[in-house]
Amino acid sequence: MDKKNLSDVEDKKITIIDSDTASDDTTAITLASALGDLKAITVVAGNVDFKNEIKNALFTKEYLGLNSPVFVGSERPIMGQWKTVEEVHGENGMGRLTVIEPKSLPESIFAPDAIISLAKQYERKLEILAVSPLTNLALAYLKEPKLPSLVKKVWIMGGAFTRGNTTQLAEFNFWTDPEAAQIVLSAGFDITIVPWEVTEESAIIYDEEWKEIESLGTRKAKLFIEANAVMREFSKLKENLKGSVHPDSLTVAIAHDQSIAIERSRLHVSVETCGSSRGGMLIDWYGMTGKEPNVELVTRADREKFIKLLISVLST
Numbered sequence: 001m002d003k004k005n006l007s008d009v010e011d012k013k014i015t016i017i018d019s020d021t022a023s024d025d026t027t028a029i030t031l032a033s034a035l036g037d038l039k040a041i042t043v044v045a046g047n048v049d050f051k052n053e054i055k056n057a058l059f060t061k062e063y064l065g066l067n068s069p070v071f072v073g074s075e076r077p078i079m080g081q082w083k084t085v086e087e088v089h090g091e092n093g094m095g096r097l098t099v100i101e102p103k104s105l106p107e108s109i110f111a112p113d114a115i116i117s118l119a120k121q122y123e124r125k126l127e128i129l130a131v132s133p134l135t136n137l138a139l140a141y142l143k144e145p146k147l148p149s150l151v152k153k154v155w156i157m158g159g160a161f162t163r164g165n166t167t168q169l170a171e172f173n174f175w176t177d178p179e180a181a182q183i184v185l186s187a188g189f190d191i192t193i194v195p196w197e198v199t200e201e202s203a204i205i206y207d208e209e210w211k212e213i214e215s216l217g218t219r220k221a222k223l224f225i226e227a228n229a230v231m232r233e234f235s236k237l238k239e240n241l242k243g244s245v246h247p248d249s250l251t252v253a254i255a256h257d258q259s260i261a262i263e264r265s266r267l268h269v270s271v272e273t274c275g276s277s278r279g280g281m282l283i284d285w286y287g288m289t290g291k292e293p294n295v296e297l298v299t300r301a302d303r304e305k306f307i308k309l310l311i312s313v314l315s316t
């Protein structure tokens with residue numbers, strides 16, 4: 001390795017991606033592994049049947065030729081019931097890729113333990129790309145309360161201002177495990193949240209961009225097209241959107257290029273855990289609670305810049 005390449009590696013962010021691996025998660029893994037030094041993929045309950053999520057994570061790792069180990073985490077949220085959403089992501093979560101048979105096996109260490117161990121190994125350097133329900137991170141924190149001071153940063157895709165995609169108020173990741181979300185938000189991590197509405201507006205990929213991605217002809221572009229095919233149809237037919245929406249990918253893109261987040265506010269945010277508003281975000285926009293801000297909330301993102309970064313990665 002020459003000096004230039006060595007310094008490239010040194011400059012890369014050290015990350016873990018916590019993933020309920022299905023469709024857009026695989027694109028987020030593609031971005032995270034291309035843009036940073038991805039130390040691990042940790043799998044958590046969410047999008048689809050848990051066994052399929054593990055297979056999808058292993059397949060994605062093998063397909064992209066990554067060294068990042070896959071750790072299996074919590075197969076269910078801390079409390080309450082949730083439902084997987086195969087109708088959004090395809091029967092196994094991978095769109096048109098219906099036969100997924102990875103050759104490798106996941107690691108034997110439980111994902112929350114792997115998070116603690118990597119946080120200690122890369123003290124104050126590790127950034128967590130939390131693009132899924134927050135169960136693994138909450139369990140890691142409950143076991144190691146010093147975790148917020150060991151981890152450099154947590155990037156969260158989750159929550160909705162008011163236009164929930166799972167209930168009237170709740171976005172899927174926060175709705176799946178509201179207790180975990182509340183534990184993580186109040187733990188003292190340095191957190192940036194990218195909420196659903198921001199992704200719906202700025203992580204949408206239109207038909208002409210799909211054509212451009214299709215024409216790239218690379219392995220990464222092919223994975224994007226195949227894995228996101230069912231989600232794209234769902235977004236268009238059921239959510240009445242004009243393209244496919246990529247919340248996890250936008251969050252990973254912002255983590256690596258913060259100029260993509262055009263507007264951000266420091267605010268106090270908590271998560272409702274009761275009744276029909278379970279999983280809703282309570283945002284103290286006007287400082288009414290008197291509580292110190294605990295997160296940075298992205299309120300607007302640059303779609304063009306996101307698409308440019310995504311296409312540049314998929315073209316390699």
Ligand SMILES: [Ca+2]
Binds near residue numbers: 132248
């Ligand atoms: Ca996810």
